[in-house]
Amino acid sequence: MKMDIEQINTIAMAAGAAIMEVYDNGDFSVDFKSDESPLTAADKAAHITIVEQLAKLTPDMPILSEEAVEAFSGANENGEYWLVDPLDGTKEFIKRNGEFTVNIALIRSGKPVLGVVYAPAIDTLYYAEESAGAFKRVGRDQAQAISVESHSEDSPWRVVGSRSHASQETLDYLTQIEQYEMVPMGSSLKLCLVAEGRADLYPRFGLTSLWDTAAAHAVVLASGGEVVTPEGKPLDYSNTEQMLNPYFIVRNPKDWQ
Template sequence: MDVSALLDSVEGIAHDAGQAIMAVYARDFSIEEKADKSPLTEADKAAHDVIVKGLHALPGGIPVLSEENTEGFAGADANGRYWLVDPLDGTKEFIKRNGEFTVNIALIEHGKPVLGVVVAPALEVSYLAAEGTGAFKVTWGEGQSGERQPIRVAGKPAEGATWRVVGSRSHPSPDLAEWLEQLGPHDMVPMGSSLKLCLIAEGAADVYPRLGPTCLWDTGAAHAVVEQAGGRVETLAGQPLRYATPQEHLNPYFIVWGSQ
């Protein structure tokens, strides 16, 4: 399967998962608490089942690392590939019913995200990218074309200009204030889930400093979108964020830049 066809297939799987999420979103639902105290809903489980079934049906037999079944992941395949999945990123936003939650599916190859699909079913928008294909935004629903529109980062703001800084809506960080003081004049753009990275990718924000805990599956898909749109996702040491050791689920602190 070529890259374009694979991207189409993964986009379809993510949309199917989004439909499963919205079926739960439309009614009352139960909420559990995982071992790390984070919430878990019926929608997380339903989306996980849809995605894993869909990815296993694709050619290649690439293993799947999903937030909802980390124990079932034995490692990357002989070619260093694995699927990295967050069936419902932004569960807190889902519970708040503010729409800022996503389905994240990424293909990792030798530690790098080479394909990513992010679907925000309640907002009726998706972002997708693959190496050699570019990055795109799709808006569907009433009055929308549903066609892929190429996206590009905004580039570095001019000297003295106000930076548009995107930040977490549900995870404030005490380290952020000091970092922002060094940045200079800025406006904050609050957003939930992996949509924060997607705002950088489409040029709606300039930088996203994440000085707090995240996991691999929170960033992989949108990371691919940012890179293919011309941006960077780097550790505080200026190194590309990597996914080569998936047995270690936590990311280091990182910065998403809307420029090269």
């Protein structure tokens, strides 16, 4: 399936507008799902916007959304499906720090081949298609191509982490690096920082779900980066029976040859 990625950008931005309506109105009533993760009116509004518009654009394409997992019955005969997180970083949304995103990815044979990550509070859009490159657009500015950067041996490693305390597994992993500085960030923006060369490394030794990573994973791949398990295997999205990702590392492969 081939489409204009600007159509997906428009859908992500429409979902972002729905989120910001809740954000600006201050409706921060929070429900909790069975896994105790938070759910707000913004999650629900963004989900409805995305699913309705994707269904109009690609009526025969299955959609796996965090907010309607039970409605997903599997990829199509070509191994394709939409993988959506209507509001990634709900905790960041509740904290009102702006570091939350809309994530839309197209999966083909387990690989994210198109991805859009939109951060509505800061009006920043990342998007990518396989073989077409990765781009960043801020506000009304013209989109700029982005790519990973190689780590400079003369400077500390810039390591992306969550704003909460780093896990012991992460600290153990970082012992192989002589010098590093932490770059705090929320949601899937952590992967995008590596994709645009503002960070060198993002080790994630904690729980994430398929929809948390897929869109930004596509951006990383198109920017020349990789998202791999600690054993070096690419993160894969073909097994939707297993919604949780393994631990993973986002990096420039040239730094680890």
